[in-house]
Amino acid sequence: MTEFHVDPSGDDSWPGTAERPFASLHRARDAARELVRDPARTATGDVARDPARTAIGDVPRDPAGTATGDVVIQLRAGTHVLTEPFELTEADSGRDGHRIIYQAHGYGTADQEEVVVSGGREITGWRVEDGVWLADVGDLDTRQLYVDGRRSERAALDGLPGTVTMTETGYESDNAAPRAWHNPADVEFVYRGVYPWTEARCGVATVTTRMDSGVTAGITTGTDGGEVTVIAMAQPGFGWALDLYNSAWEGTINHGPGLPTRVENDVTFLTEPGTFVLDRSRPGHHVLRYLPLPEETPDRTRVVAPVLETLLRTSGTSGVSFRGLVFADATWLRPGRAEGFLHYHGSGYYEGGPIDKVELVEGQAWVTVPRESARIPACVVIEDGVRVEVEHCRFTRMGAAGLELTGGADVSVRGCDFDTLSAGAVSVTRAVNPLVEDNWIHHTGLEFTGSPGIAVQGTKGCVVAHNQVEEVPHCGIVAGPAEGTRILRNLTVGTMGVLADGGGVYLSGPQGDSPENGAVIRGNVIKDTRTPYNFALYTDYGAAWVTVAENVVTRADNTAVLQVSPPLENVVYRGNFWDADPIGVADVPAGVTYKDNTTLPDEEKLAAATAAIQRDAGLLHPRSR
Template sequence: MDDTEPQAASPTTELPRGNRLHVAPWGDDTWPGTLDRPLATPGGALRVVRSRTPAPDGGDVVVSFRAGTYRLDEPWVLGAHPGDSGADGHRVIYQAYGYGTDHAEEAVLSGGRPVTGWIPDPGGVWRAEIGPLEPRQLYVDGRRAERASLRPGIPGNVTTTETGYVTDSVLPQSWHDPASIEFVHTGVNPWSEARCPVAEITGDAASTTITMAQPAFRHARDLYAARFHGELAAANGERGSLGVPASAENSASFLTEPGTFALDRSTPGHHVLHYLPRPGEDPEHTEFVVPVLDELLVGAGTEDRPLHDVVLRGLTFRHAGWTAPGGPGGFAHYHGNTYHDGGPLERVTVADGMAELAVPGRPALVPSAVRFTSATRITLHGNRFTGLGAGAIGFSGPGGDNTVTGNLVEDVSGAAVSLDRTAGVRVEDNLIHHTGREYHGTPAVWIADCHHVTVARNEIHHVPYSGIVVIGGDRTARVRIEDNLVHHTMTVLADGGGIYLAGPQGTCYADGTLVRGNVVRDTLTPYNFGLYTDYGAAWVTVLGNVVHRADAPIVLRVTPPLENVAFVGNFWDDHPAGDDDPPAGVLHAANTVLPAGDFDQALAAHPAGAAILSAAGRRGG
């Protein structure tokens, strides 16, 4: 998309009418914000909104963005300033020009920068210097390019040491720019994937020593120091320690697949991108973009003065990154949308003493490109979130009456929606797919210790871990997971589900978590459950759902045991293990097992099953 947009065909010379402002890439922040003399940036629009007095006829403040790409130099921040929020029952609305009509324009808020000056090497690889930038993503003509990788991560016979690895292969000594290489440990726990940077590679004619960056390697070794006993020891094999990496990423030496890239950081301040082009690409007519901002929009009120009554609609948020995992701390994934950043660890015993795991006392949260804290009556509607290097949308802290509806979230490295220790959020009618592109353990939707949250009528698909995760806690109450269509989850990792719940979910069935009317299909990798109530889940009602093509539809026996969990009126294609004798604390009643071979036909022929199927998923989508 061009960064410029021609002026309107029929410009007006009026000053801004009422509370209407306009922004365009060809505008100027010294202009008044009329249609023919628009502002140029979101920051310029915010400055005018803050300075305006209410129009005589009142009404919402509406800021319309004309078509084009708005490249942000810093995150767009809405805070506790009175002018950032709505007033007197009215809202501040930021929208694409023409929103709600057939002529809506595409306005892109981008945290990226174009990369030019590519120089082809004789071997076919292109190079471009990008100064001190350290991007983990590269977008080529709008497509996410994969980082160059090598499998297995370390060749030869490998021994793990306190500081890294030793191998009898000398090949790693030839790898270009070893300090930019990152080892990826997939399934170190079945639900986890860690990333640890290399510090140095040395060796001789007989062996190679790989020294890992600290504290990343220490954090990972401490976190994944599990102990298994008895049957679990046999089932987990080498799991229970960091082990040998599954793959290595980000060296020009790994550039063998067209369309992949690597970042060379060997010369401080003069980092170089290497890209192996696909057939038909040429450096003069191919658009390259790297993210330079970790956040695009931050809405941060305070408990005394929350941000409120703000609407974002019809906008596209694109090209944010997250550089922290490439630093010395790496990325030691814990569970879901959390990771271990070096805080205290606790050891817990599970599975009747057959396993001991390390648990972070206060795990860190994978960030979101658009995040809100201490916010109420925030509406995100009809937006697109794409090409993001961490999560897309996040809410945390005090809040209420927030809605995330009708959005498209695709091609993001982390979660689509993250709700952490917050309240009063509705996530409805969104299309969410191809999330967790880089951090495979992140679910599409993450809900941790929240109350009065509804996730309804969304379609979620192609996720490397679970589709929807609800983690209980002291605040958890009245969470509703209803009428979602969730399919093609667990595409990479294991021990999860289409919908996953763990921990206490309330104090009684009335204020517990309700999982109702969802259709869960194609939960892919081994050892998963379509609807997974795990680790002491309590006060959960699983009512009238459909599960098809999972490793198992549900689980009845976990450690700590389920308490006050009811499975009633569901349809699935296999008998859950132990359903003829459910444990104490579990109600299993009136569930229907349909033949797996012609499940769809049998479900369609059953009035209740057909009604569940027809109601699941987005409305009008």
């Protein structure tokens, strides 16, 4: 085994030994790359060595100069600040069955060190005005702020004041308050529940005043010559929202996003301690404002603004491991652009293009949906990886999703913690035989509330097992069209905390084409699915070739549903336990087999009958933070 050491207090001109470590991950990566590419070298990088020596970093090598075994980059305690994404390519792969390993020093022992890989910037130079902290931050742009590790919310209002009407370009109001907004172009409107499963965001362009008399656009302005507040929304986002969000339900037709449920990021909203505003009214001279909690002081409180959007990206890399690291402090700026964030479902959002009308109930209910969607990115991306391992890492304080696995084969995510994320935790697409196991996912989807905890789509042989997903705003585990997915012995608690029409475990679309390569949902425990419209264990929208067996569902609005549109095909519900019958049990549709399931409304009897299943579900190695 060959070792390199990295310490925030090191120096990249040093040889990377324990006594003289590198300062940066990039330098360690380059040293490992040179070693693997040219094993005859007797120097690390450009640091001259005695040619007679047979060690790199004082680690033995064979006489021919070939590195023996794995290459391990040991990261010492502290915050390793990235000023650009850390990228690995095929050239950074392990060779001859060996691995290149990035790990916390002491990994797996009682002496494991706390290593944070951060894309953030510490904010200093505060001045205090009327109890508010102010810092000049240049051209810094961010949507999140972390104060002593706590996520600070952007200052906000609950909706718009006064009588408000939506127009084709924005809104008109009889209330003068928006005219006092310090910089309307900083303000963002949030639309929770445009569809029950959707939360969108659109920016404001301008706020002006128009003199009017009588009634205009449905607003009574009072006396002749009254003033109307005119809010023009940023384009093309608002125009796209008018095109995208249209529906009919129970005789009511809805057009556009409607009125905002929340209005964020203006100086005049800064009244709640612990919140912040980023004032960008002077380009290149942005000012961060923070209203502190009572116990916080500028000299003792650490405030970090995430800067990078990507912390780590591997592309075409094989035989690489990441162990015991904390990935933290990243943002995602795309929702703040003029296009807005026009969420549709899950991690998908609209970026223009064709829109289709989908009938939910023939002649009675329909929605318009995007033909194609973009996907919320992750701050750590493993693309086309082979035998890449992510073990016992933590993903936290991120403005998008935590980890994305896309393409590749035999990639695993084990024993990791995901928390304090603006979007979902783990996204897996187009991969072969990926494994997502023993991960603890909680308090995710804090900004993009439609995001699932774990999302799987287009994969073959994906296994999602023994994870614990709790306190998330929508679905816990989602599988779109895929082949051979196994969702086994997971525990979800407190899913569907904000939006509706989802579940603890949700599947949609074909999951294979035979019993041999179909999906299996077995041994999962789903508790406390919260919104008043949900299906805790939910096979939806043409799900096919699915076996749902030996699961436990309790304390949900609806345990499951057998009758959906498009209908289920070759779906088997067998040996499950719940505290209420699924919808559709009285008239099981032709595409569903429903047998040997048990309904026990009594909570104690249900717990006793399912003790073994509940004991085996959830984390293999429970932990707390």
